[in-house]
Amino acid sequence: MAAGGRDNSYYCKNLLKSNSMYTYILNTTVLPREPECMRDLRLLTDKHPEGFMQSPPDEAQLLGMLIKISGARNTIEIGVFTGYSLLATALALPDGGKVVAIDVNRGDFELGLPFIEKAGMAHKVDFREGAGLDRLDELLVASVVEEEAGYDFAFVDADKPNYMHYHEKLLQLVRVGGTIVYDNTLWGGTVAGAIVPTLDESITDFLREFNAKLAADPRVEVCQLAIGDGVTICRRLI
Numbered sequence: 674m675a676a677g678g679r680d681n682s683y684y685c686k687n688l689l690k691s692n693s694m695y696t697y698i699l700n701t702t703v704l705p706r707e708p709e710c711m712r713d714l715r716l717l718t719d720k721h722p723e724g725f726m727q728s729p730p731d732e733a734q735l736l737g738m739l740i741k742i743s744g745a746r747n748t749i750e751i752g753v754f755t756g757y758s759l760l761a762t763a764l765a766l767p768d769g770g771k772v773v774a775i776d777v778n779r780g781d782f783e784l785g786l787p788f789i790e791k792a793g794m795a796h797k798v799d800f801r802e803g804a805g806l807d808r809l810d811e812l813l814v815a816s817v818v819e820e821e822a823g824y825d826f827a828f829v830d831a832d833k834p835n836y837m838h839y840h841e842k843l844l845q846l847v848r849v850g851g852t853i854v855y856d857n858t859l860w861g862g863t864v865a866g867a868i869v870p871t872l873d874e875s876i877t878d879f880l881r882e883f884n885a886k887l888a889a890d891p892r893v894e895v896c897q898l899a900i901g902d903g904v905t906i907c908r909r910l911i
């Protein structure tokens with residue numbers, strides 16, 4: 674603590690100390706700007722028995738912003754569910770942009786598809802059913818023909834124990850200078866010792882290991898955000 678009582682430690686920059694702070698952010702900056710089609714899809718998904726899986730609105734806003742700032746055109750999403758983050762991605766992509774959207778479960782994607790269609794975004798979505806690692810292997814085979822990594826952006830929101838395997842494949846698919854975003858990297862704070870009985874502890878260990886490996890990976894620049902359940906942004910360097 675510095676003279677005068679001001680806390681100059683980095684801890685004072687962690688603003689999200691309360692639900693009221695989060696509610697303030699949602700009500701001030703996020704929800705008033707949430708497109709109607711996304712709001713409708715979010716509210717439908719809230720009624721799904723596994724609705725807790727959908728990305729929160731502030732995170733979807735971040736994804737859209739990253740895609741627009743970086744000018745991404747070709748993107749990959751692993752973990753679609755009903756498509757909330759997918760719709761945010763499609764809306765942020767320019768005309769002619771595409772997102773390869775991968776999920777083991779087509780049924781949940783089809784629940785959200787009418788919202789994507791109504792928003793006029795279906796032509797940007799290339800849904801591929803199946804396990805993320807298998808579908809990425811297919812993209813890798815296709816990319817060998819094209820010789821250069823052709824994707825600008827990827828969002829990984831499924832299959833946490835395999836995050837390191839996704840990372841290795843995405844580093845071949847996403848071009849140098851491109852962005853790879855991983856969701857849930859703080860896993861309810863359990864990576865730093867929080868006790869959350871509803872969360873699978875084995876995933877905590879995987880994510881601790883993953884976070885440490887990313888932090889030491891010279892092939893990417895890394896930025897850890899305390900948005901949602903923890904979002905890690907990587908920029909490919911080499």
Ligand SMILES: C[S@@+](CC[C@H](N)C(=O)[O-])C[C@H]1O[C@@H](n2cnc3c(N)ncnc32)[C@H](O)[C@@H]1O
Nearest residue numbers: 726727728752753754758776777804805831832
């Ligand atoms: C957290 S949800 C994704 C949420 C979504 N991004 C959103 O904003 O609503 C995780 C999804 O990953 C899918 N999934 C689980 N294991 C997978 C795997 N190995 N490959 C691809 N998808 C998988 C599940 O079916 C589920 O729909």
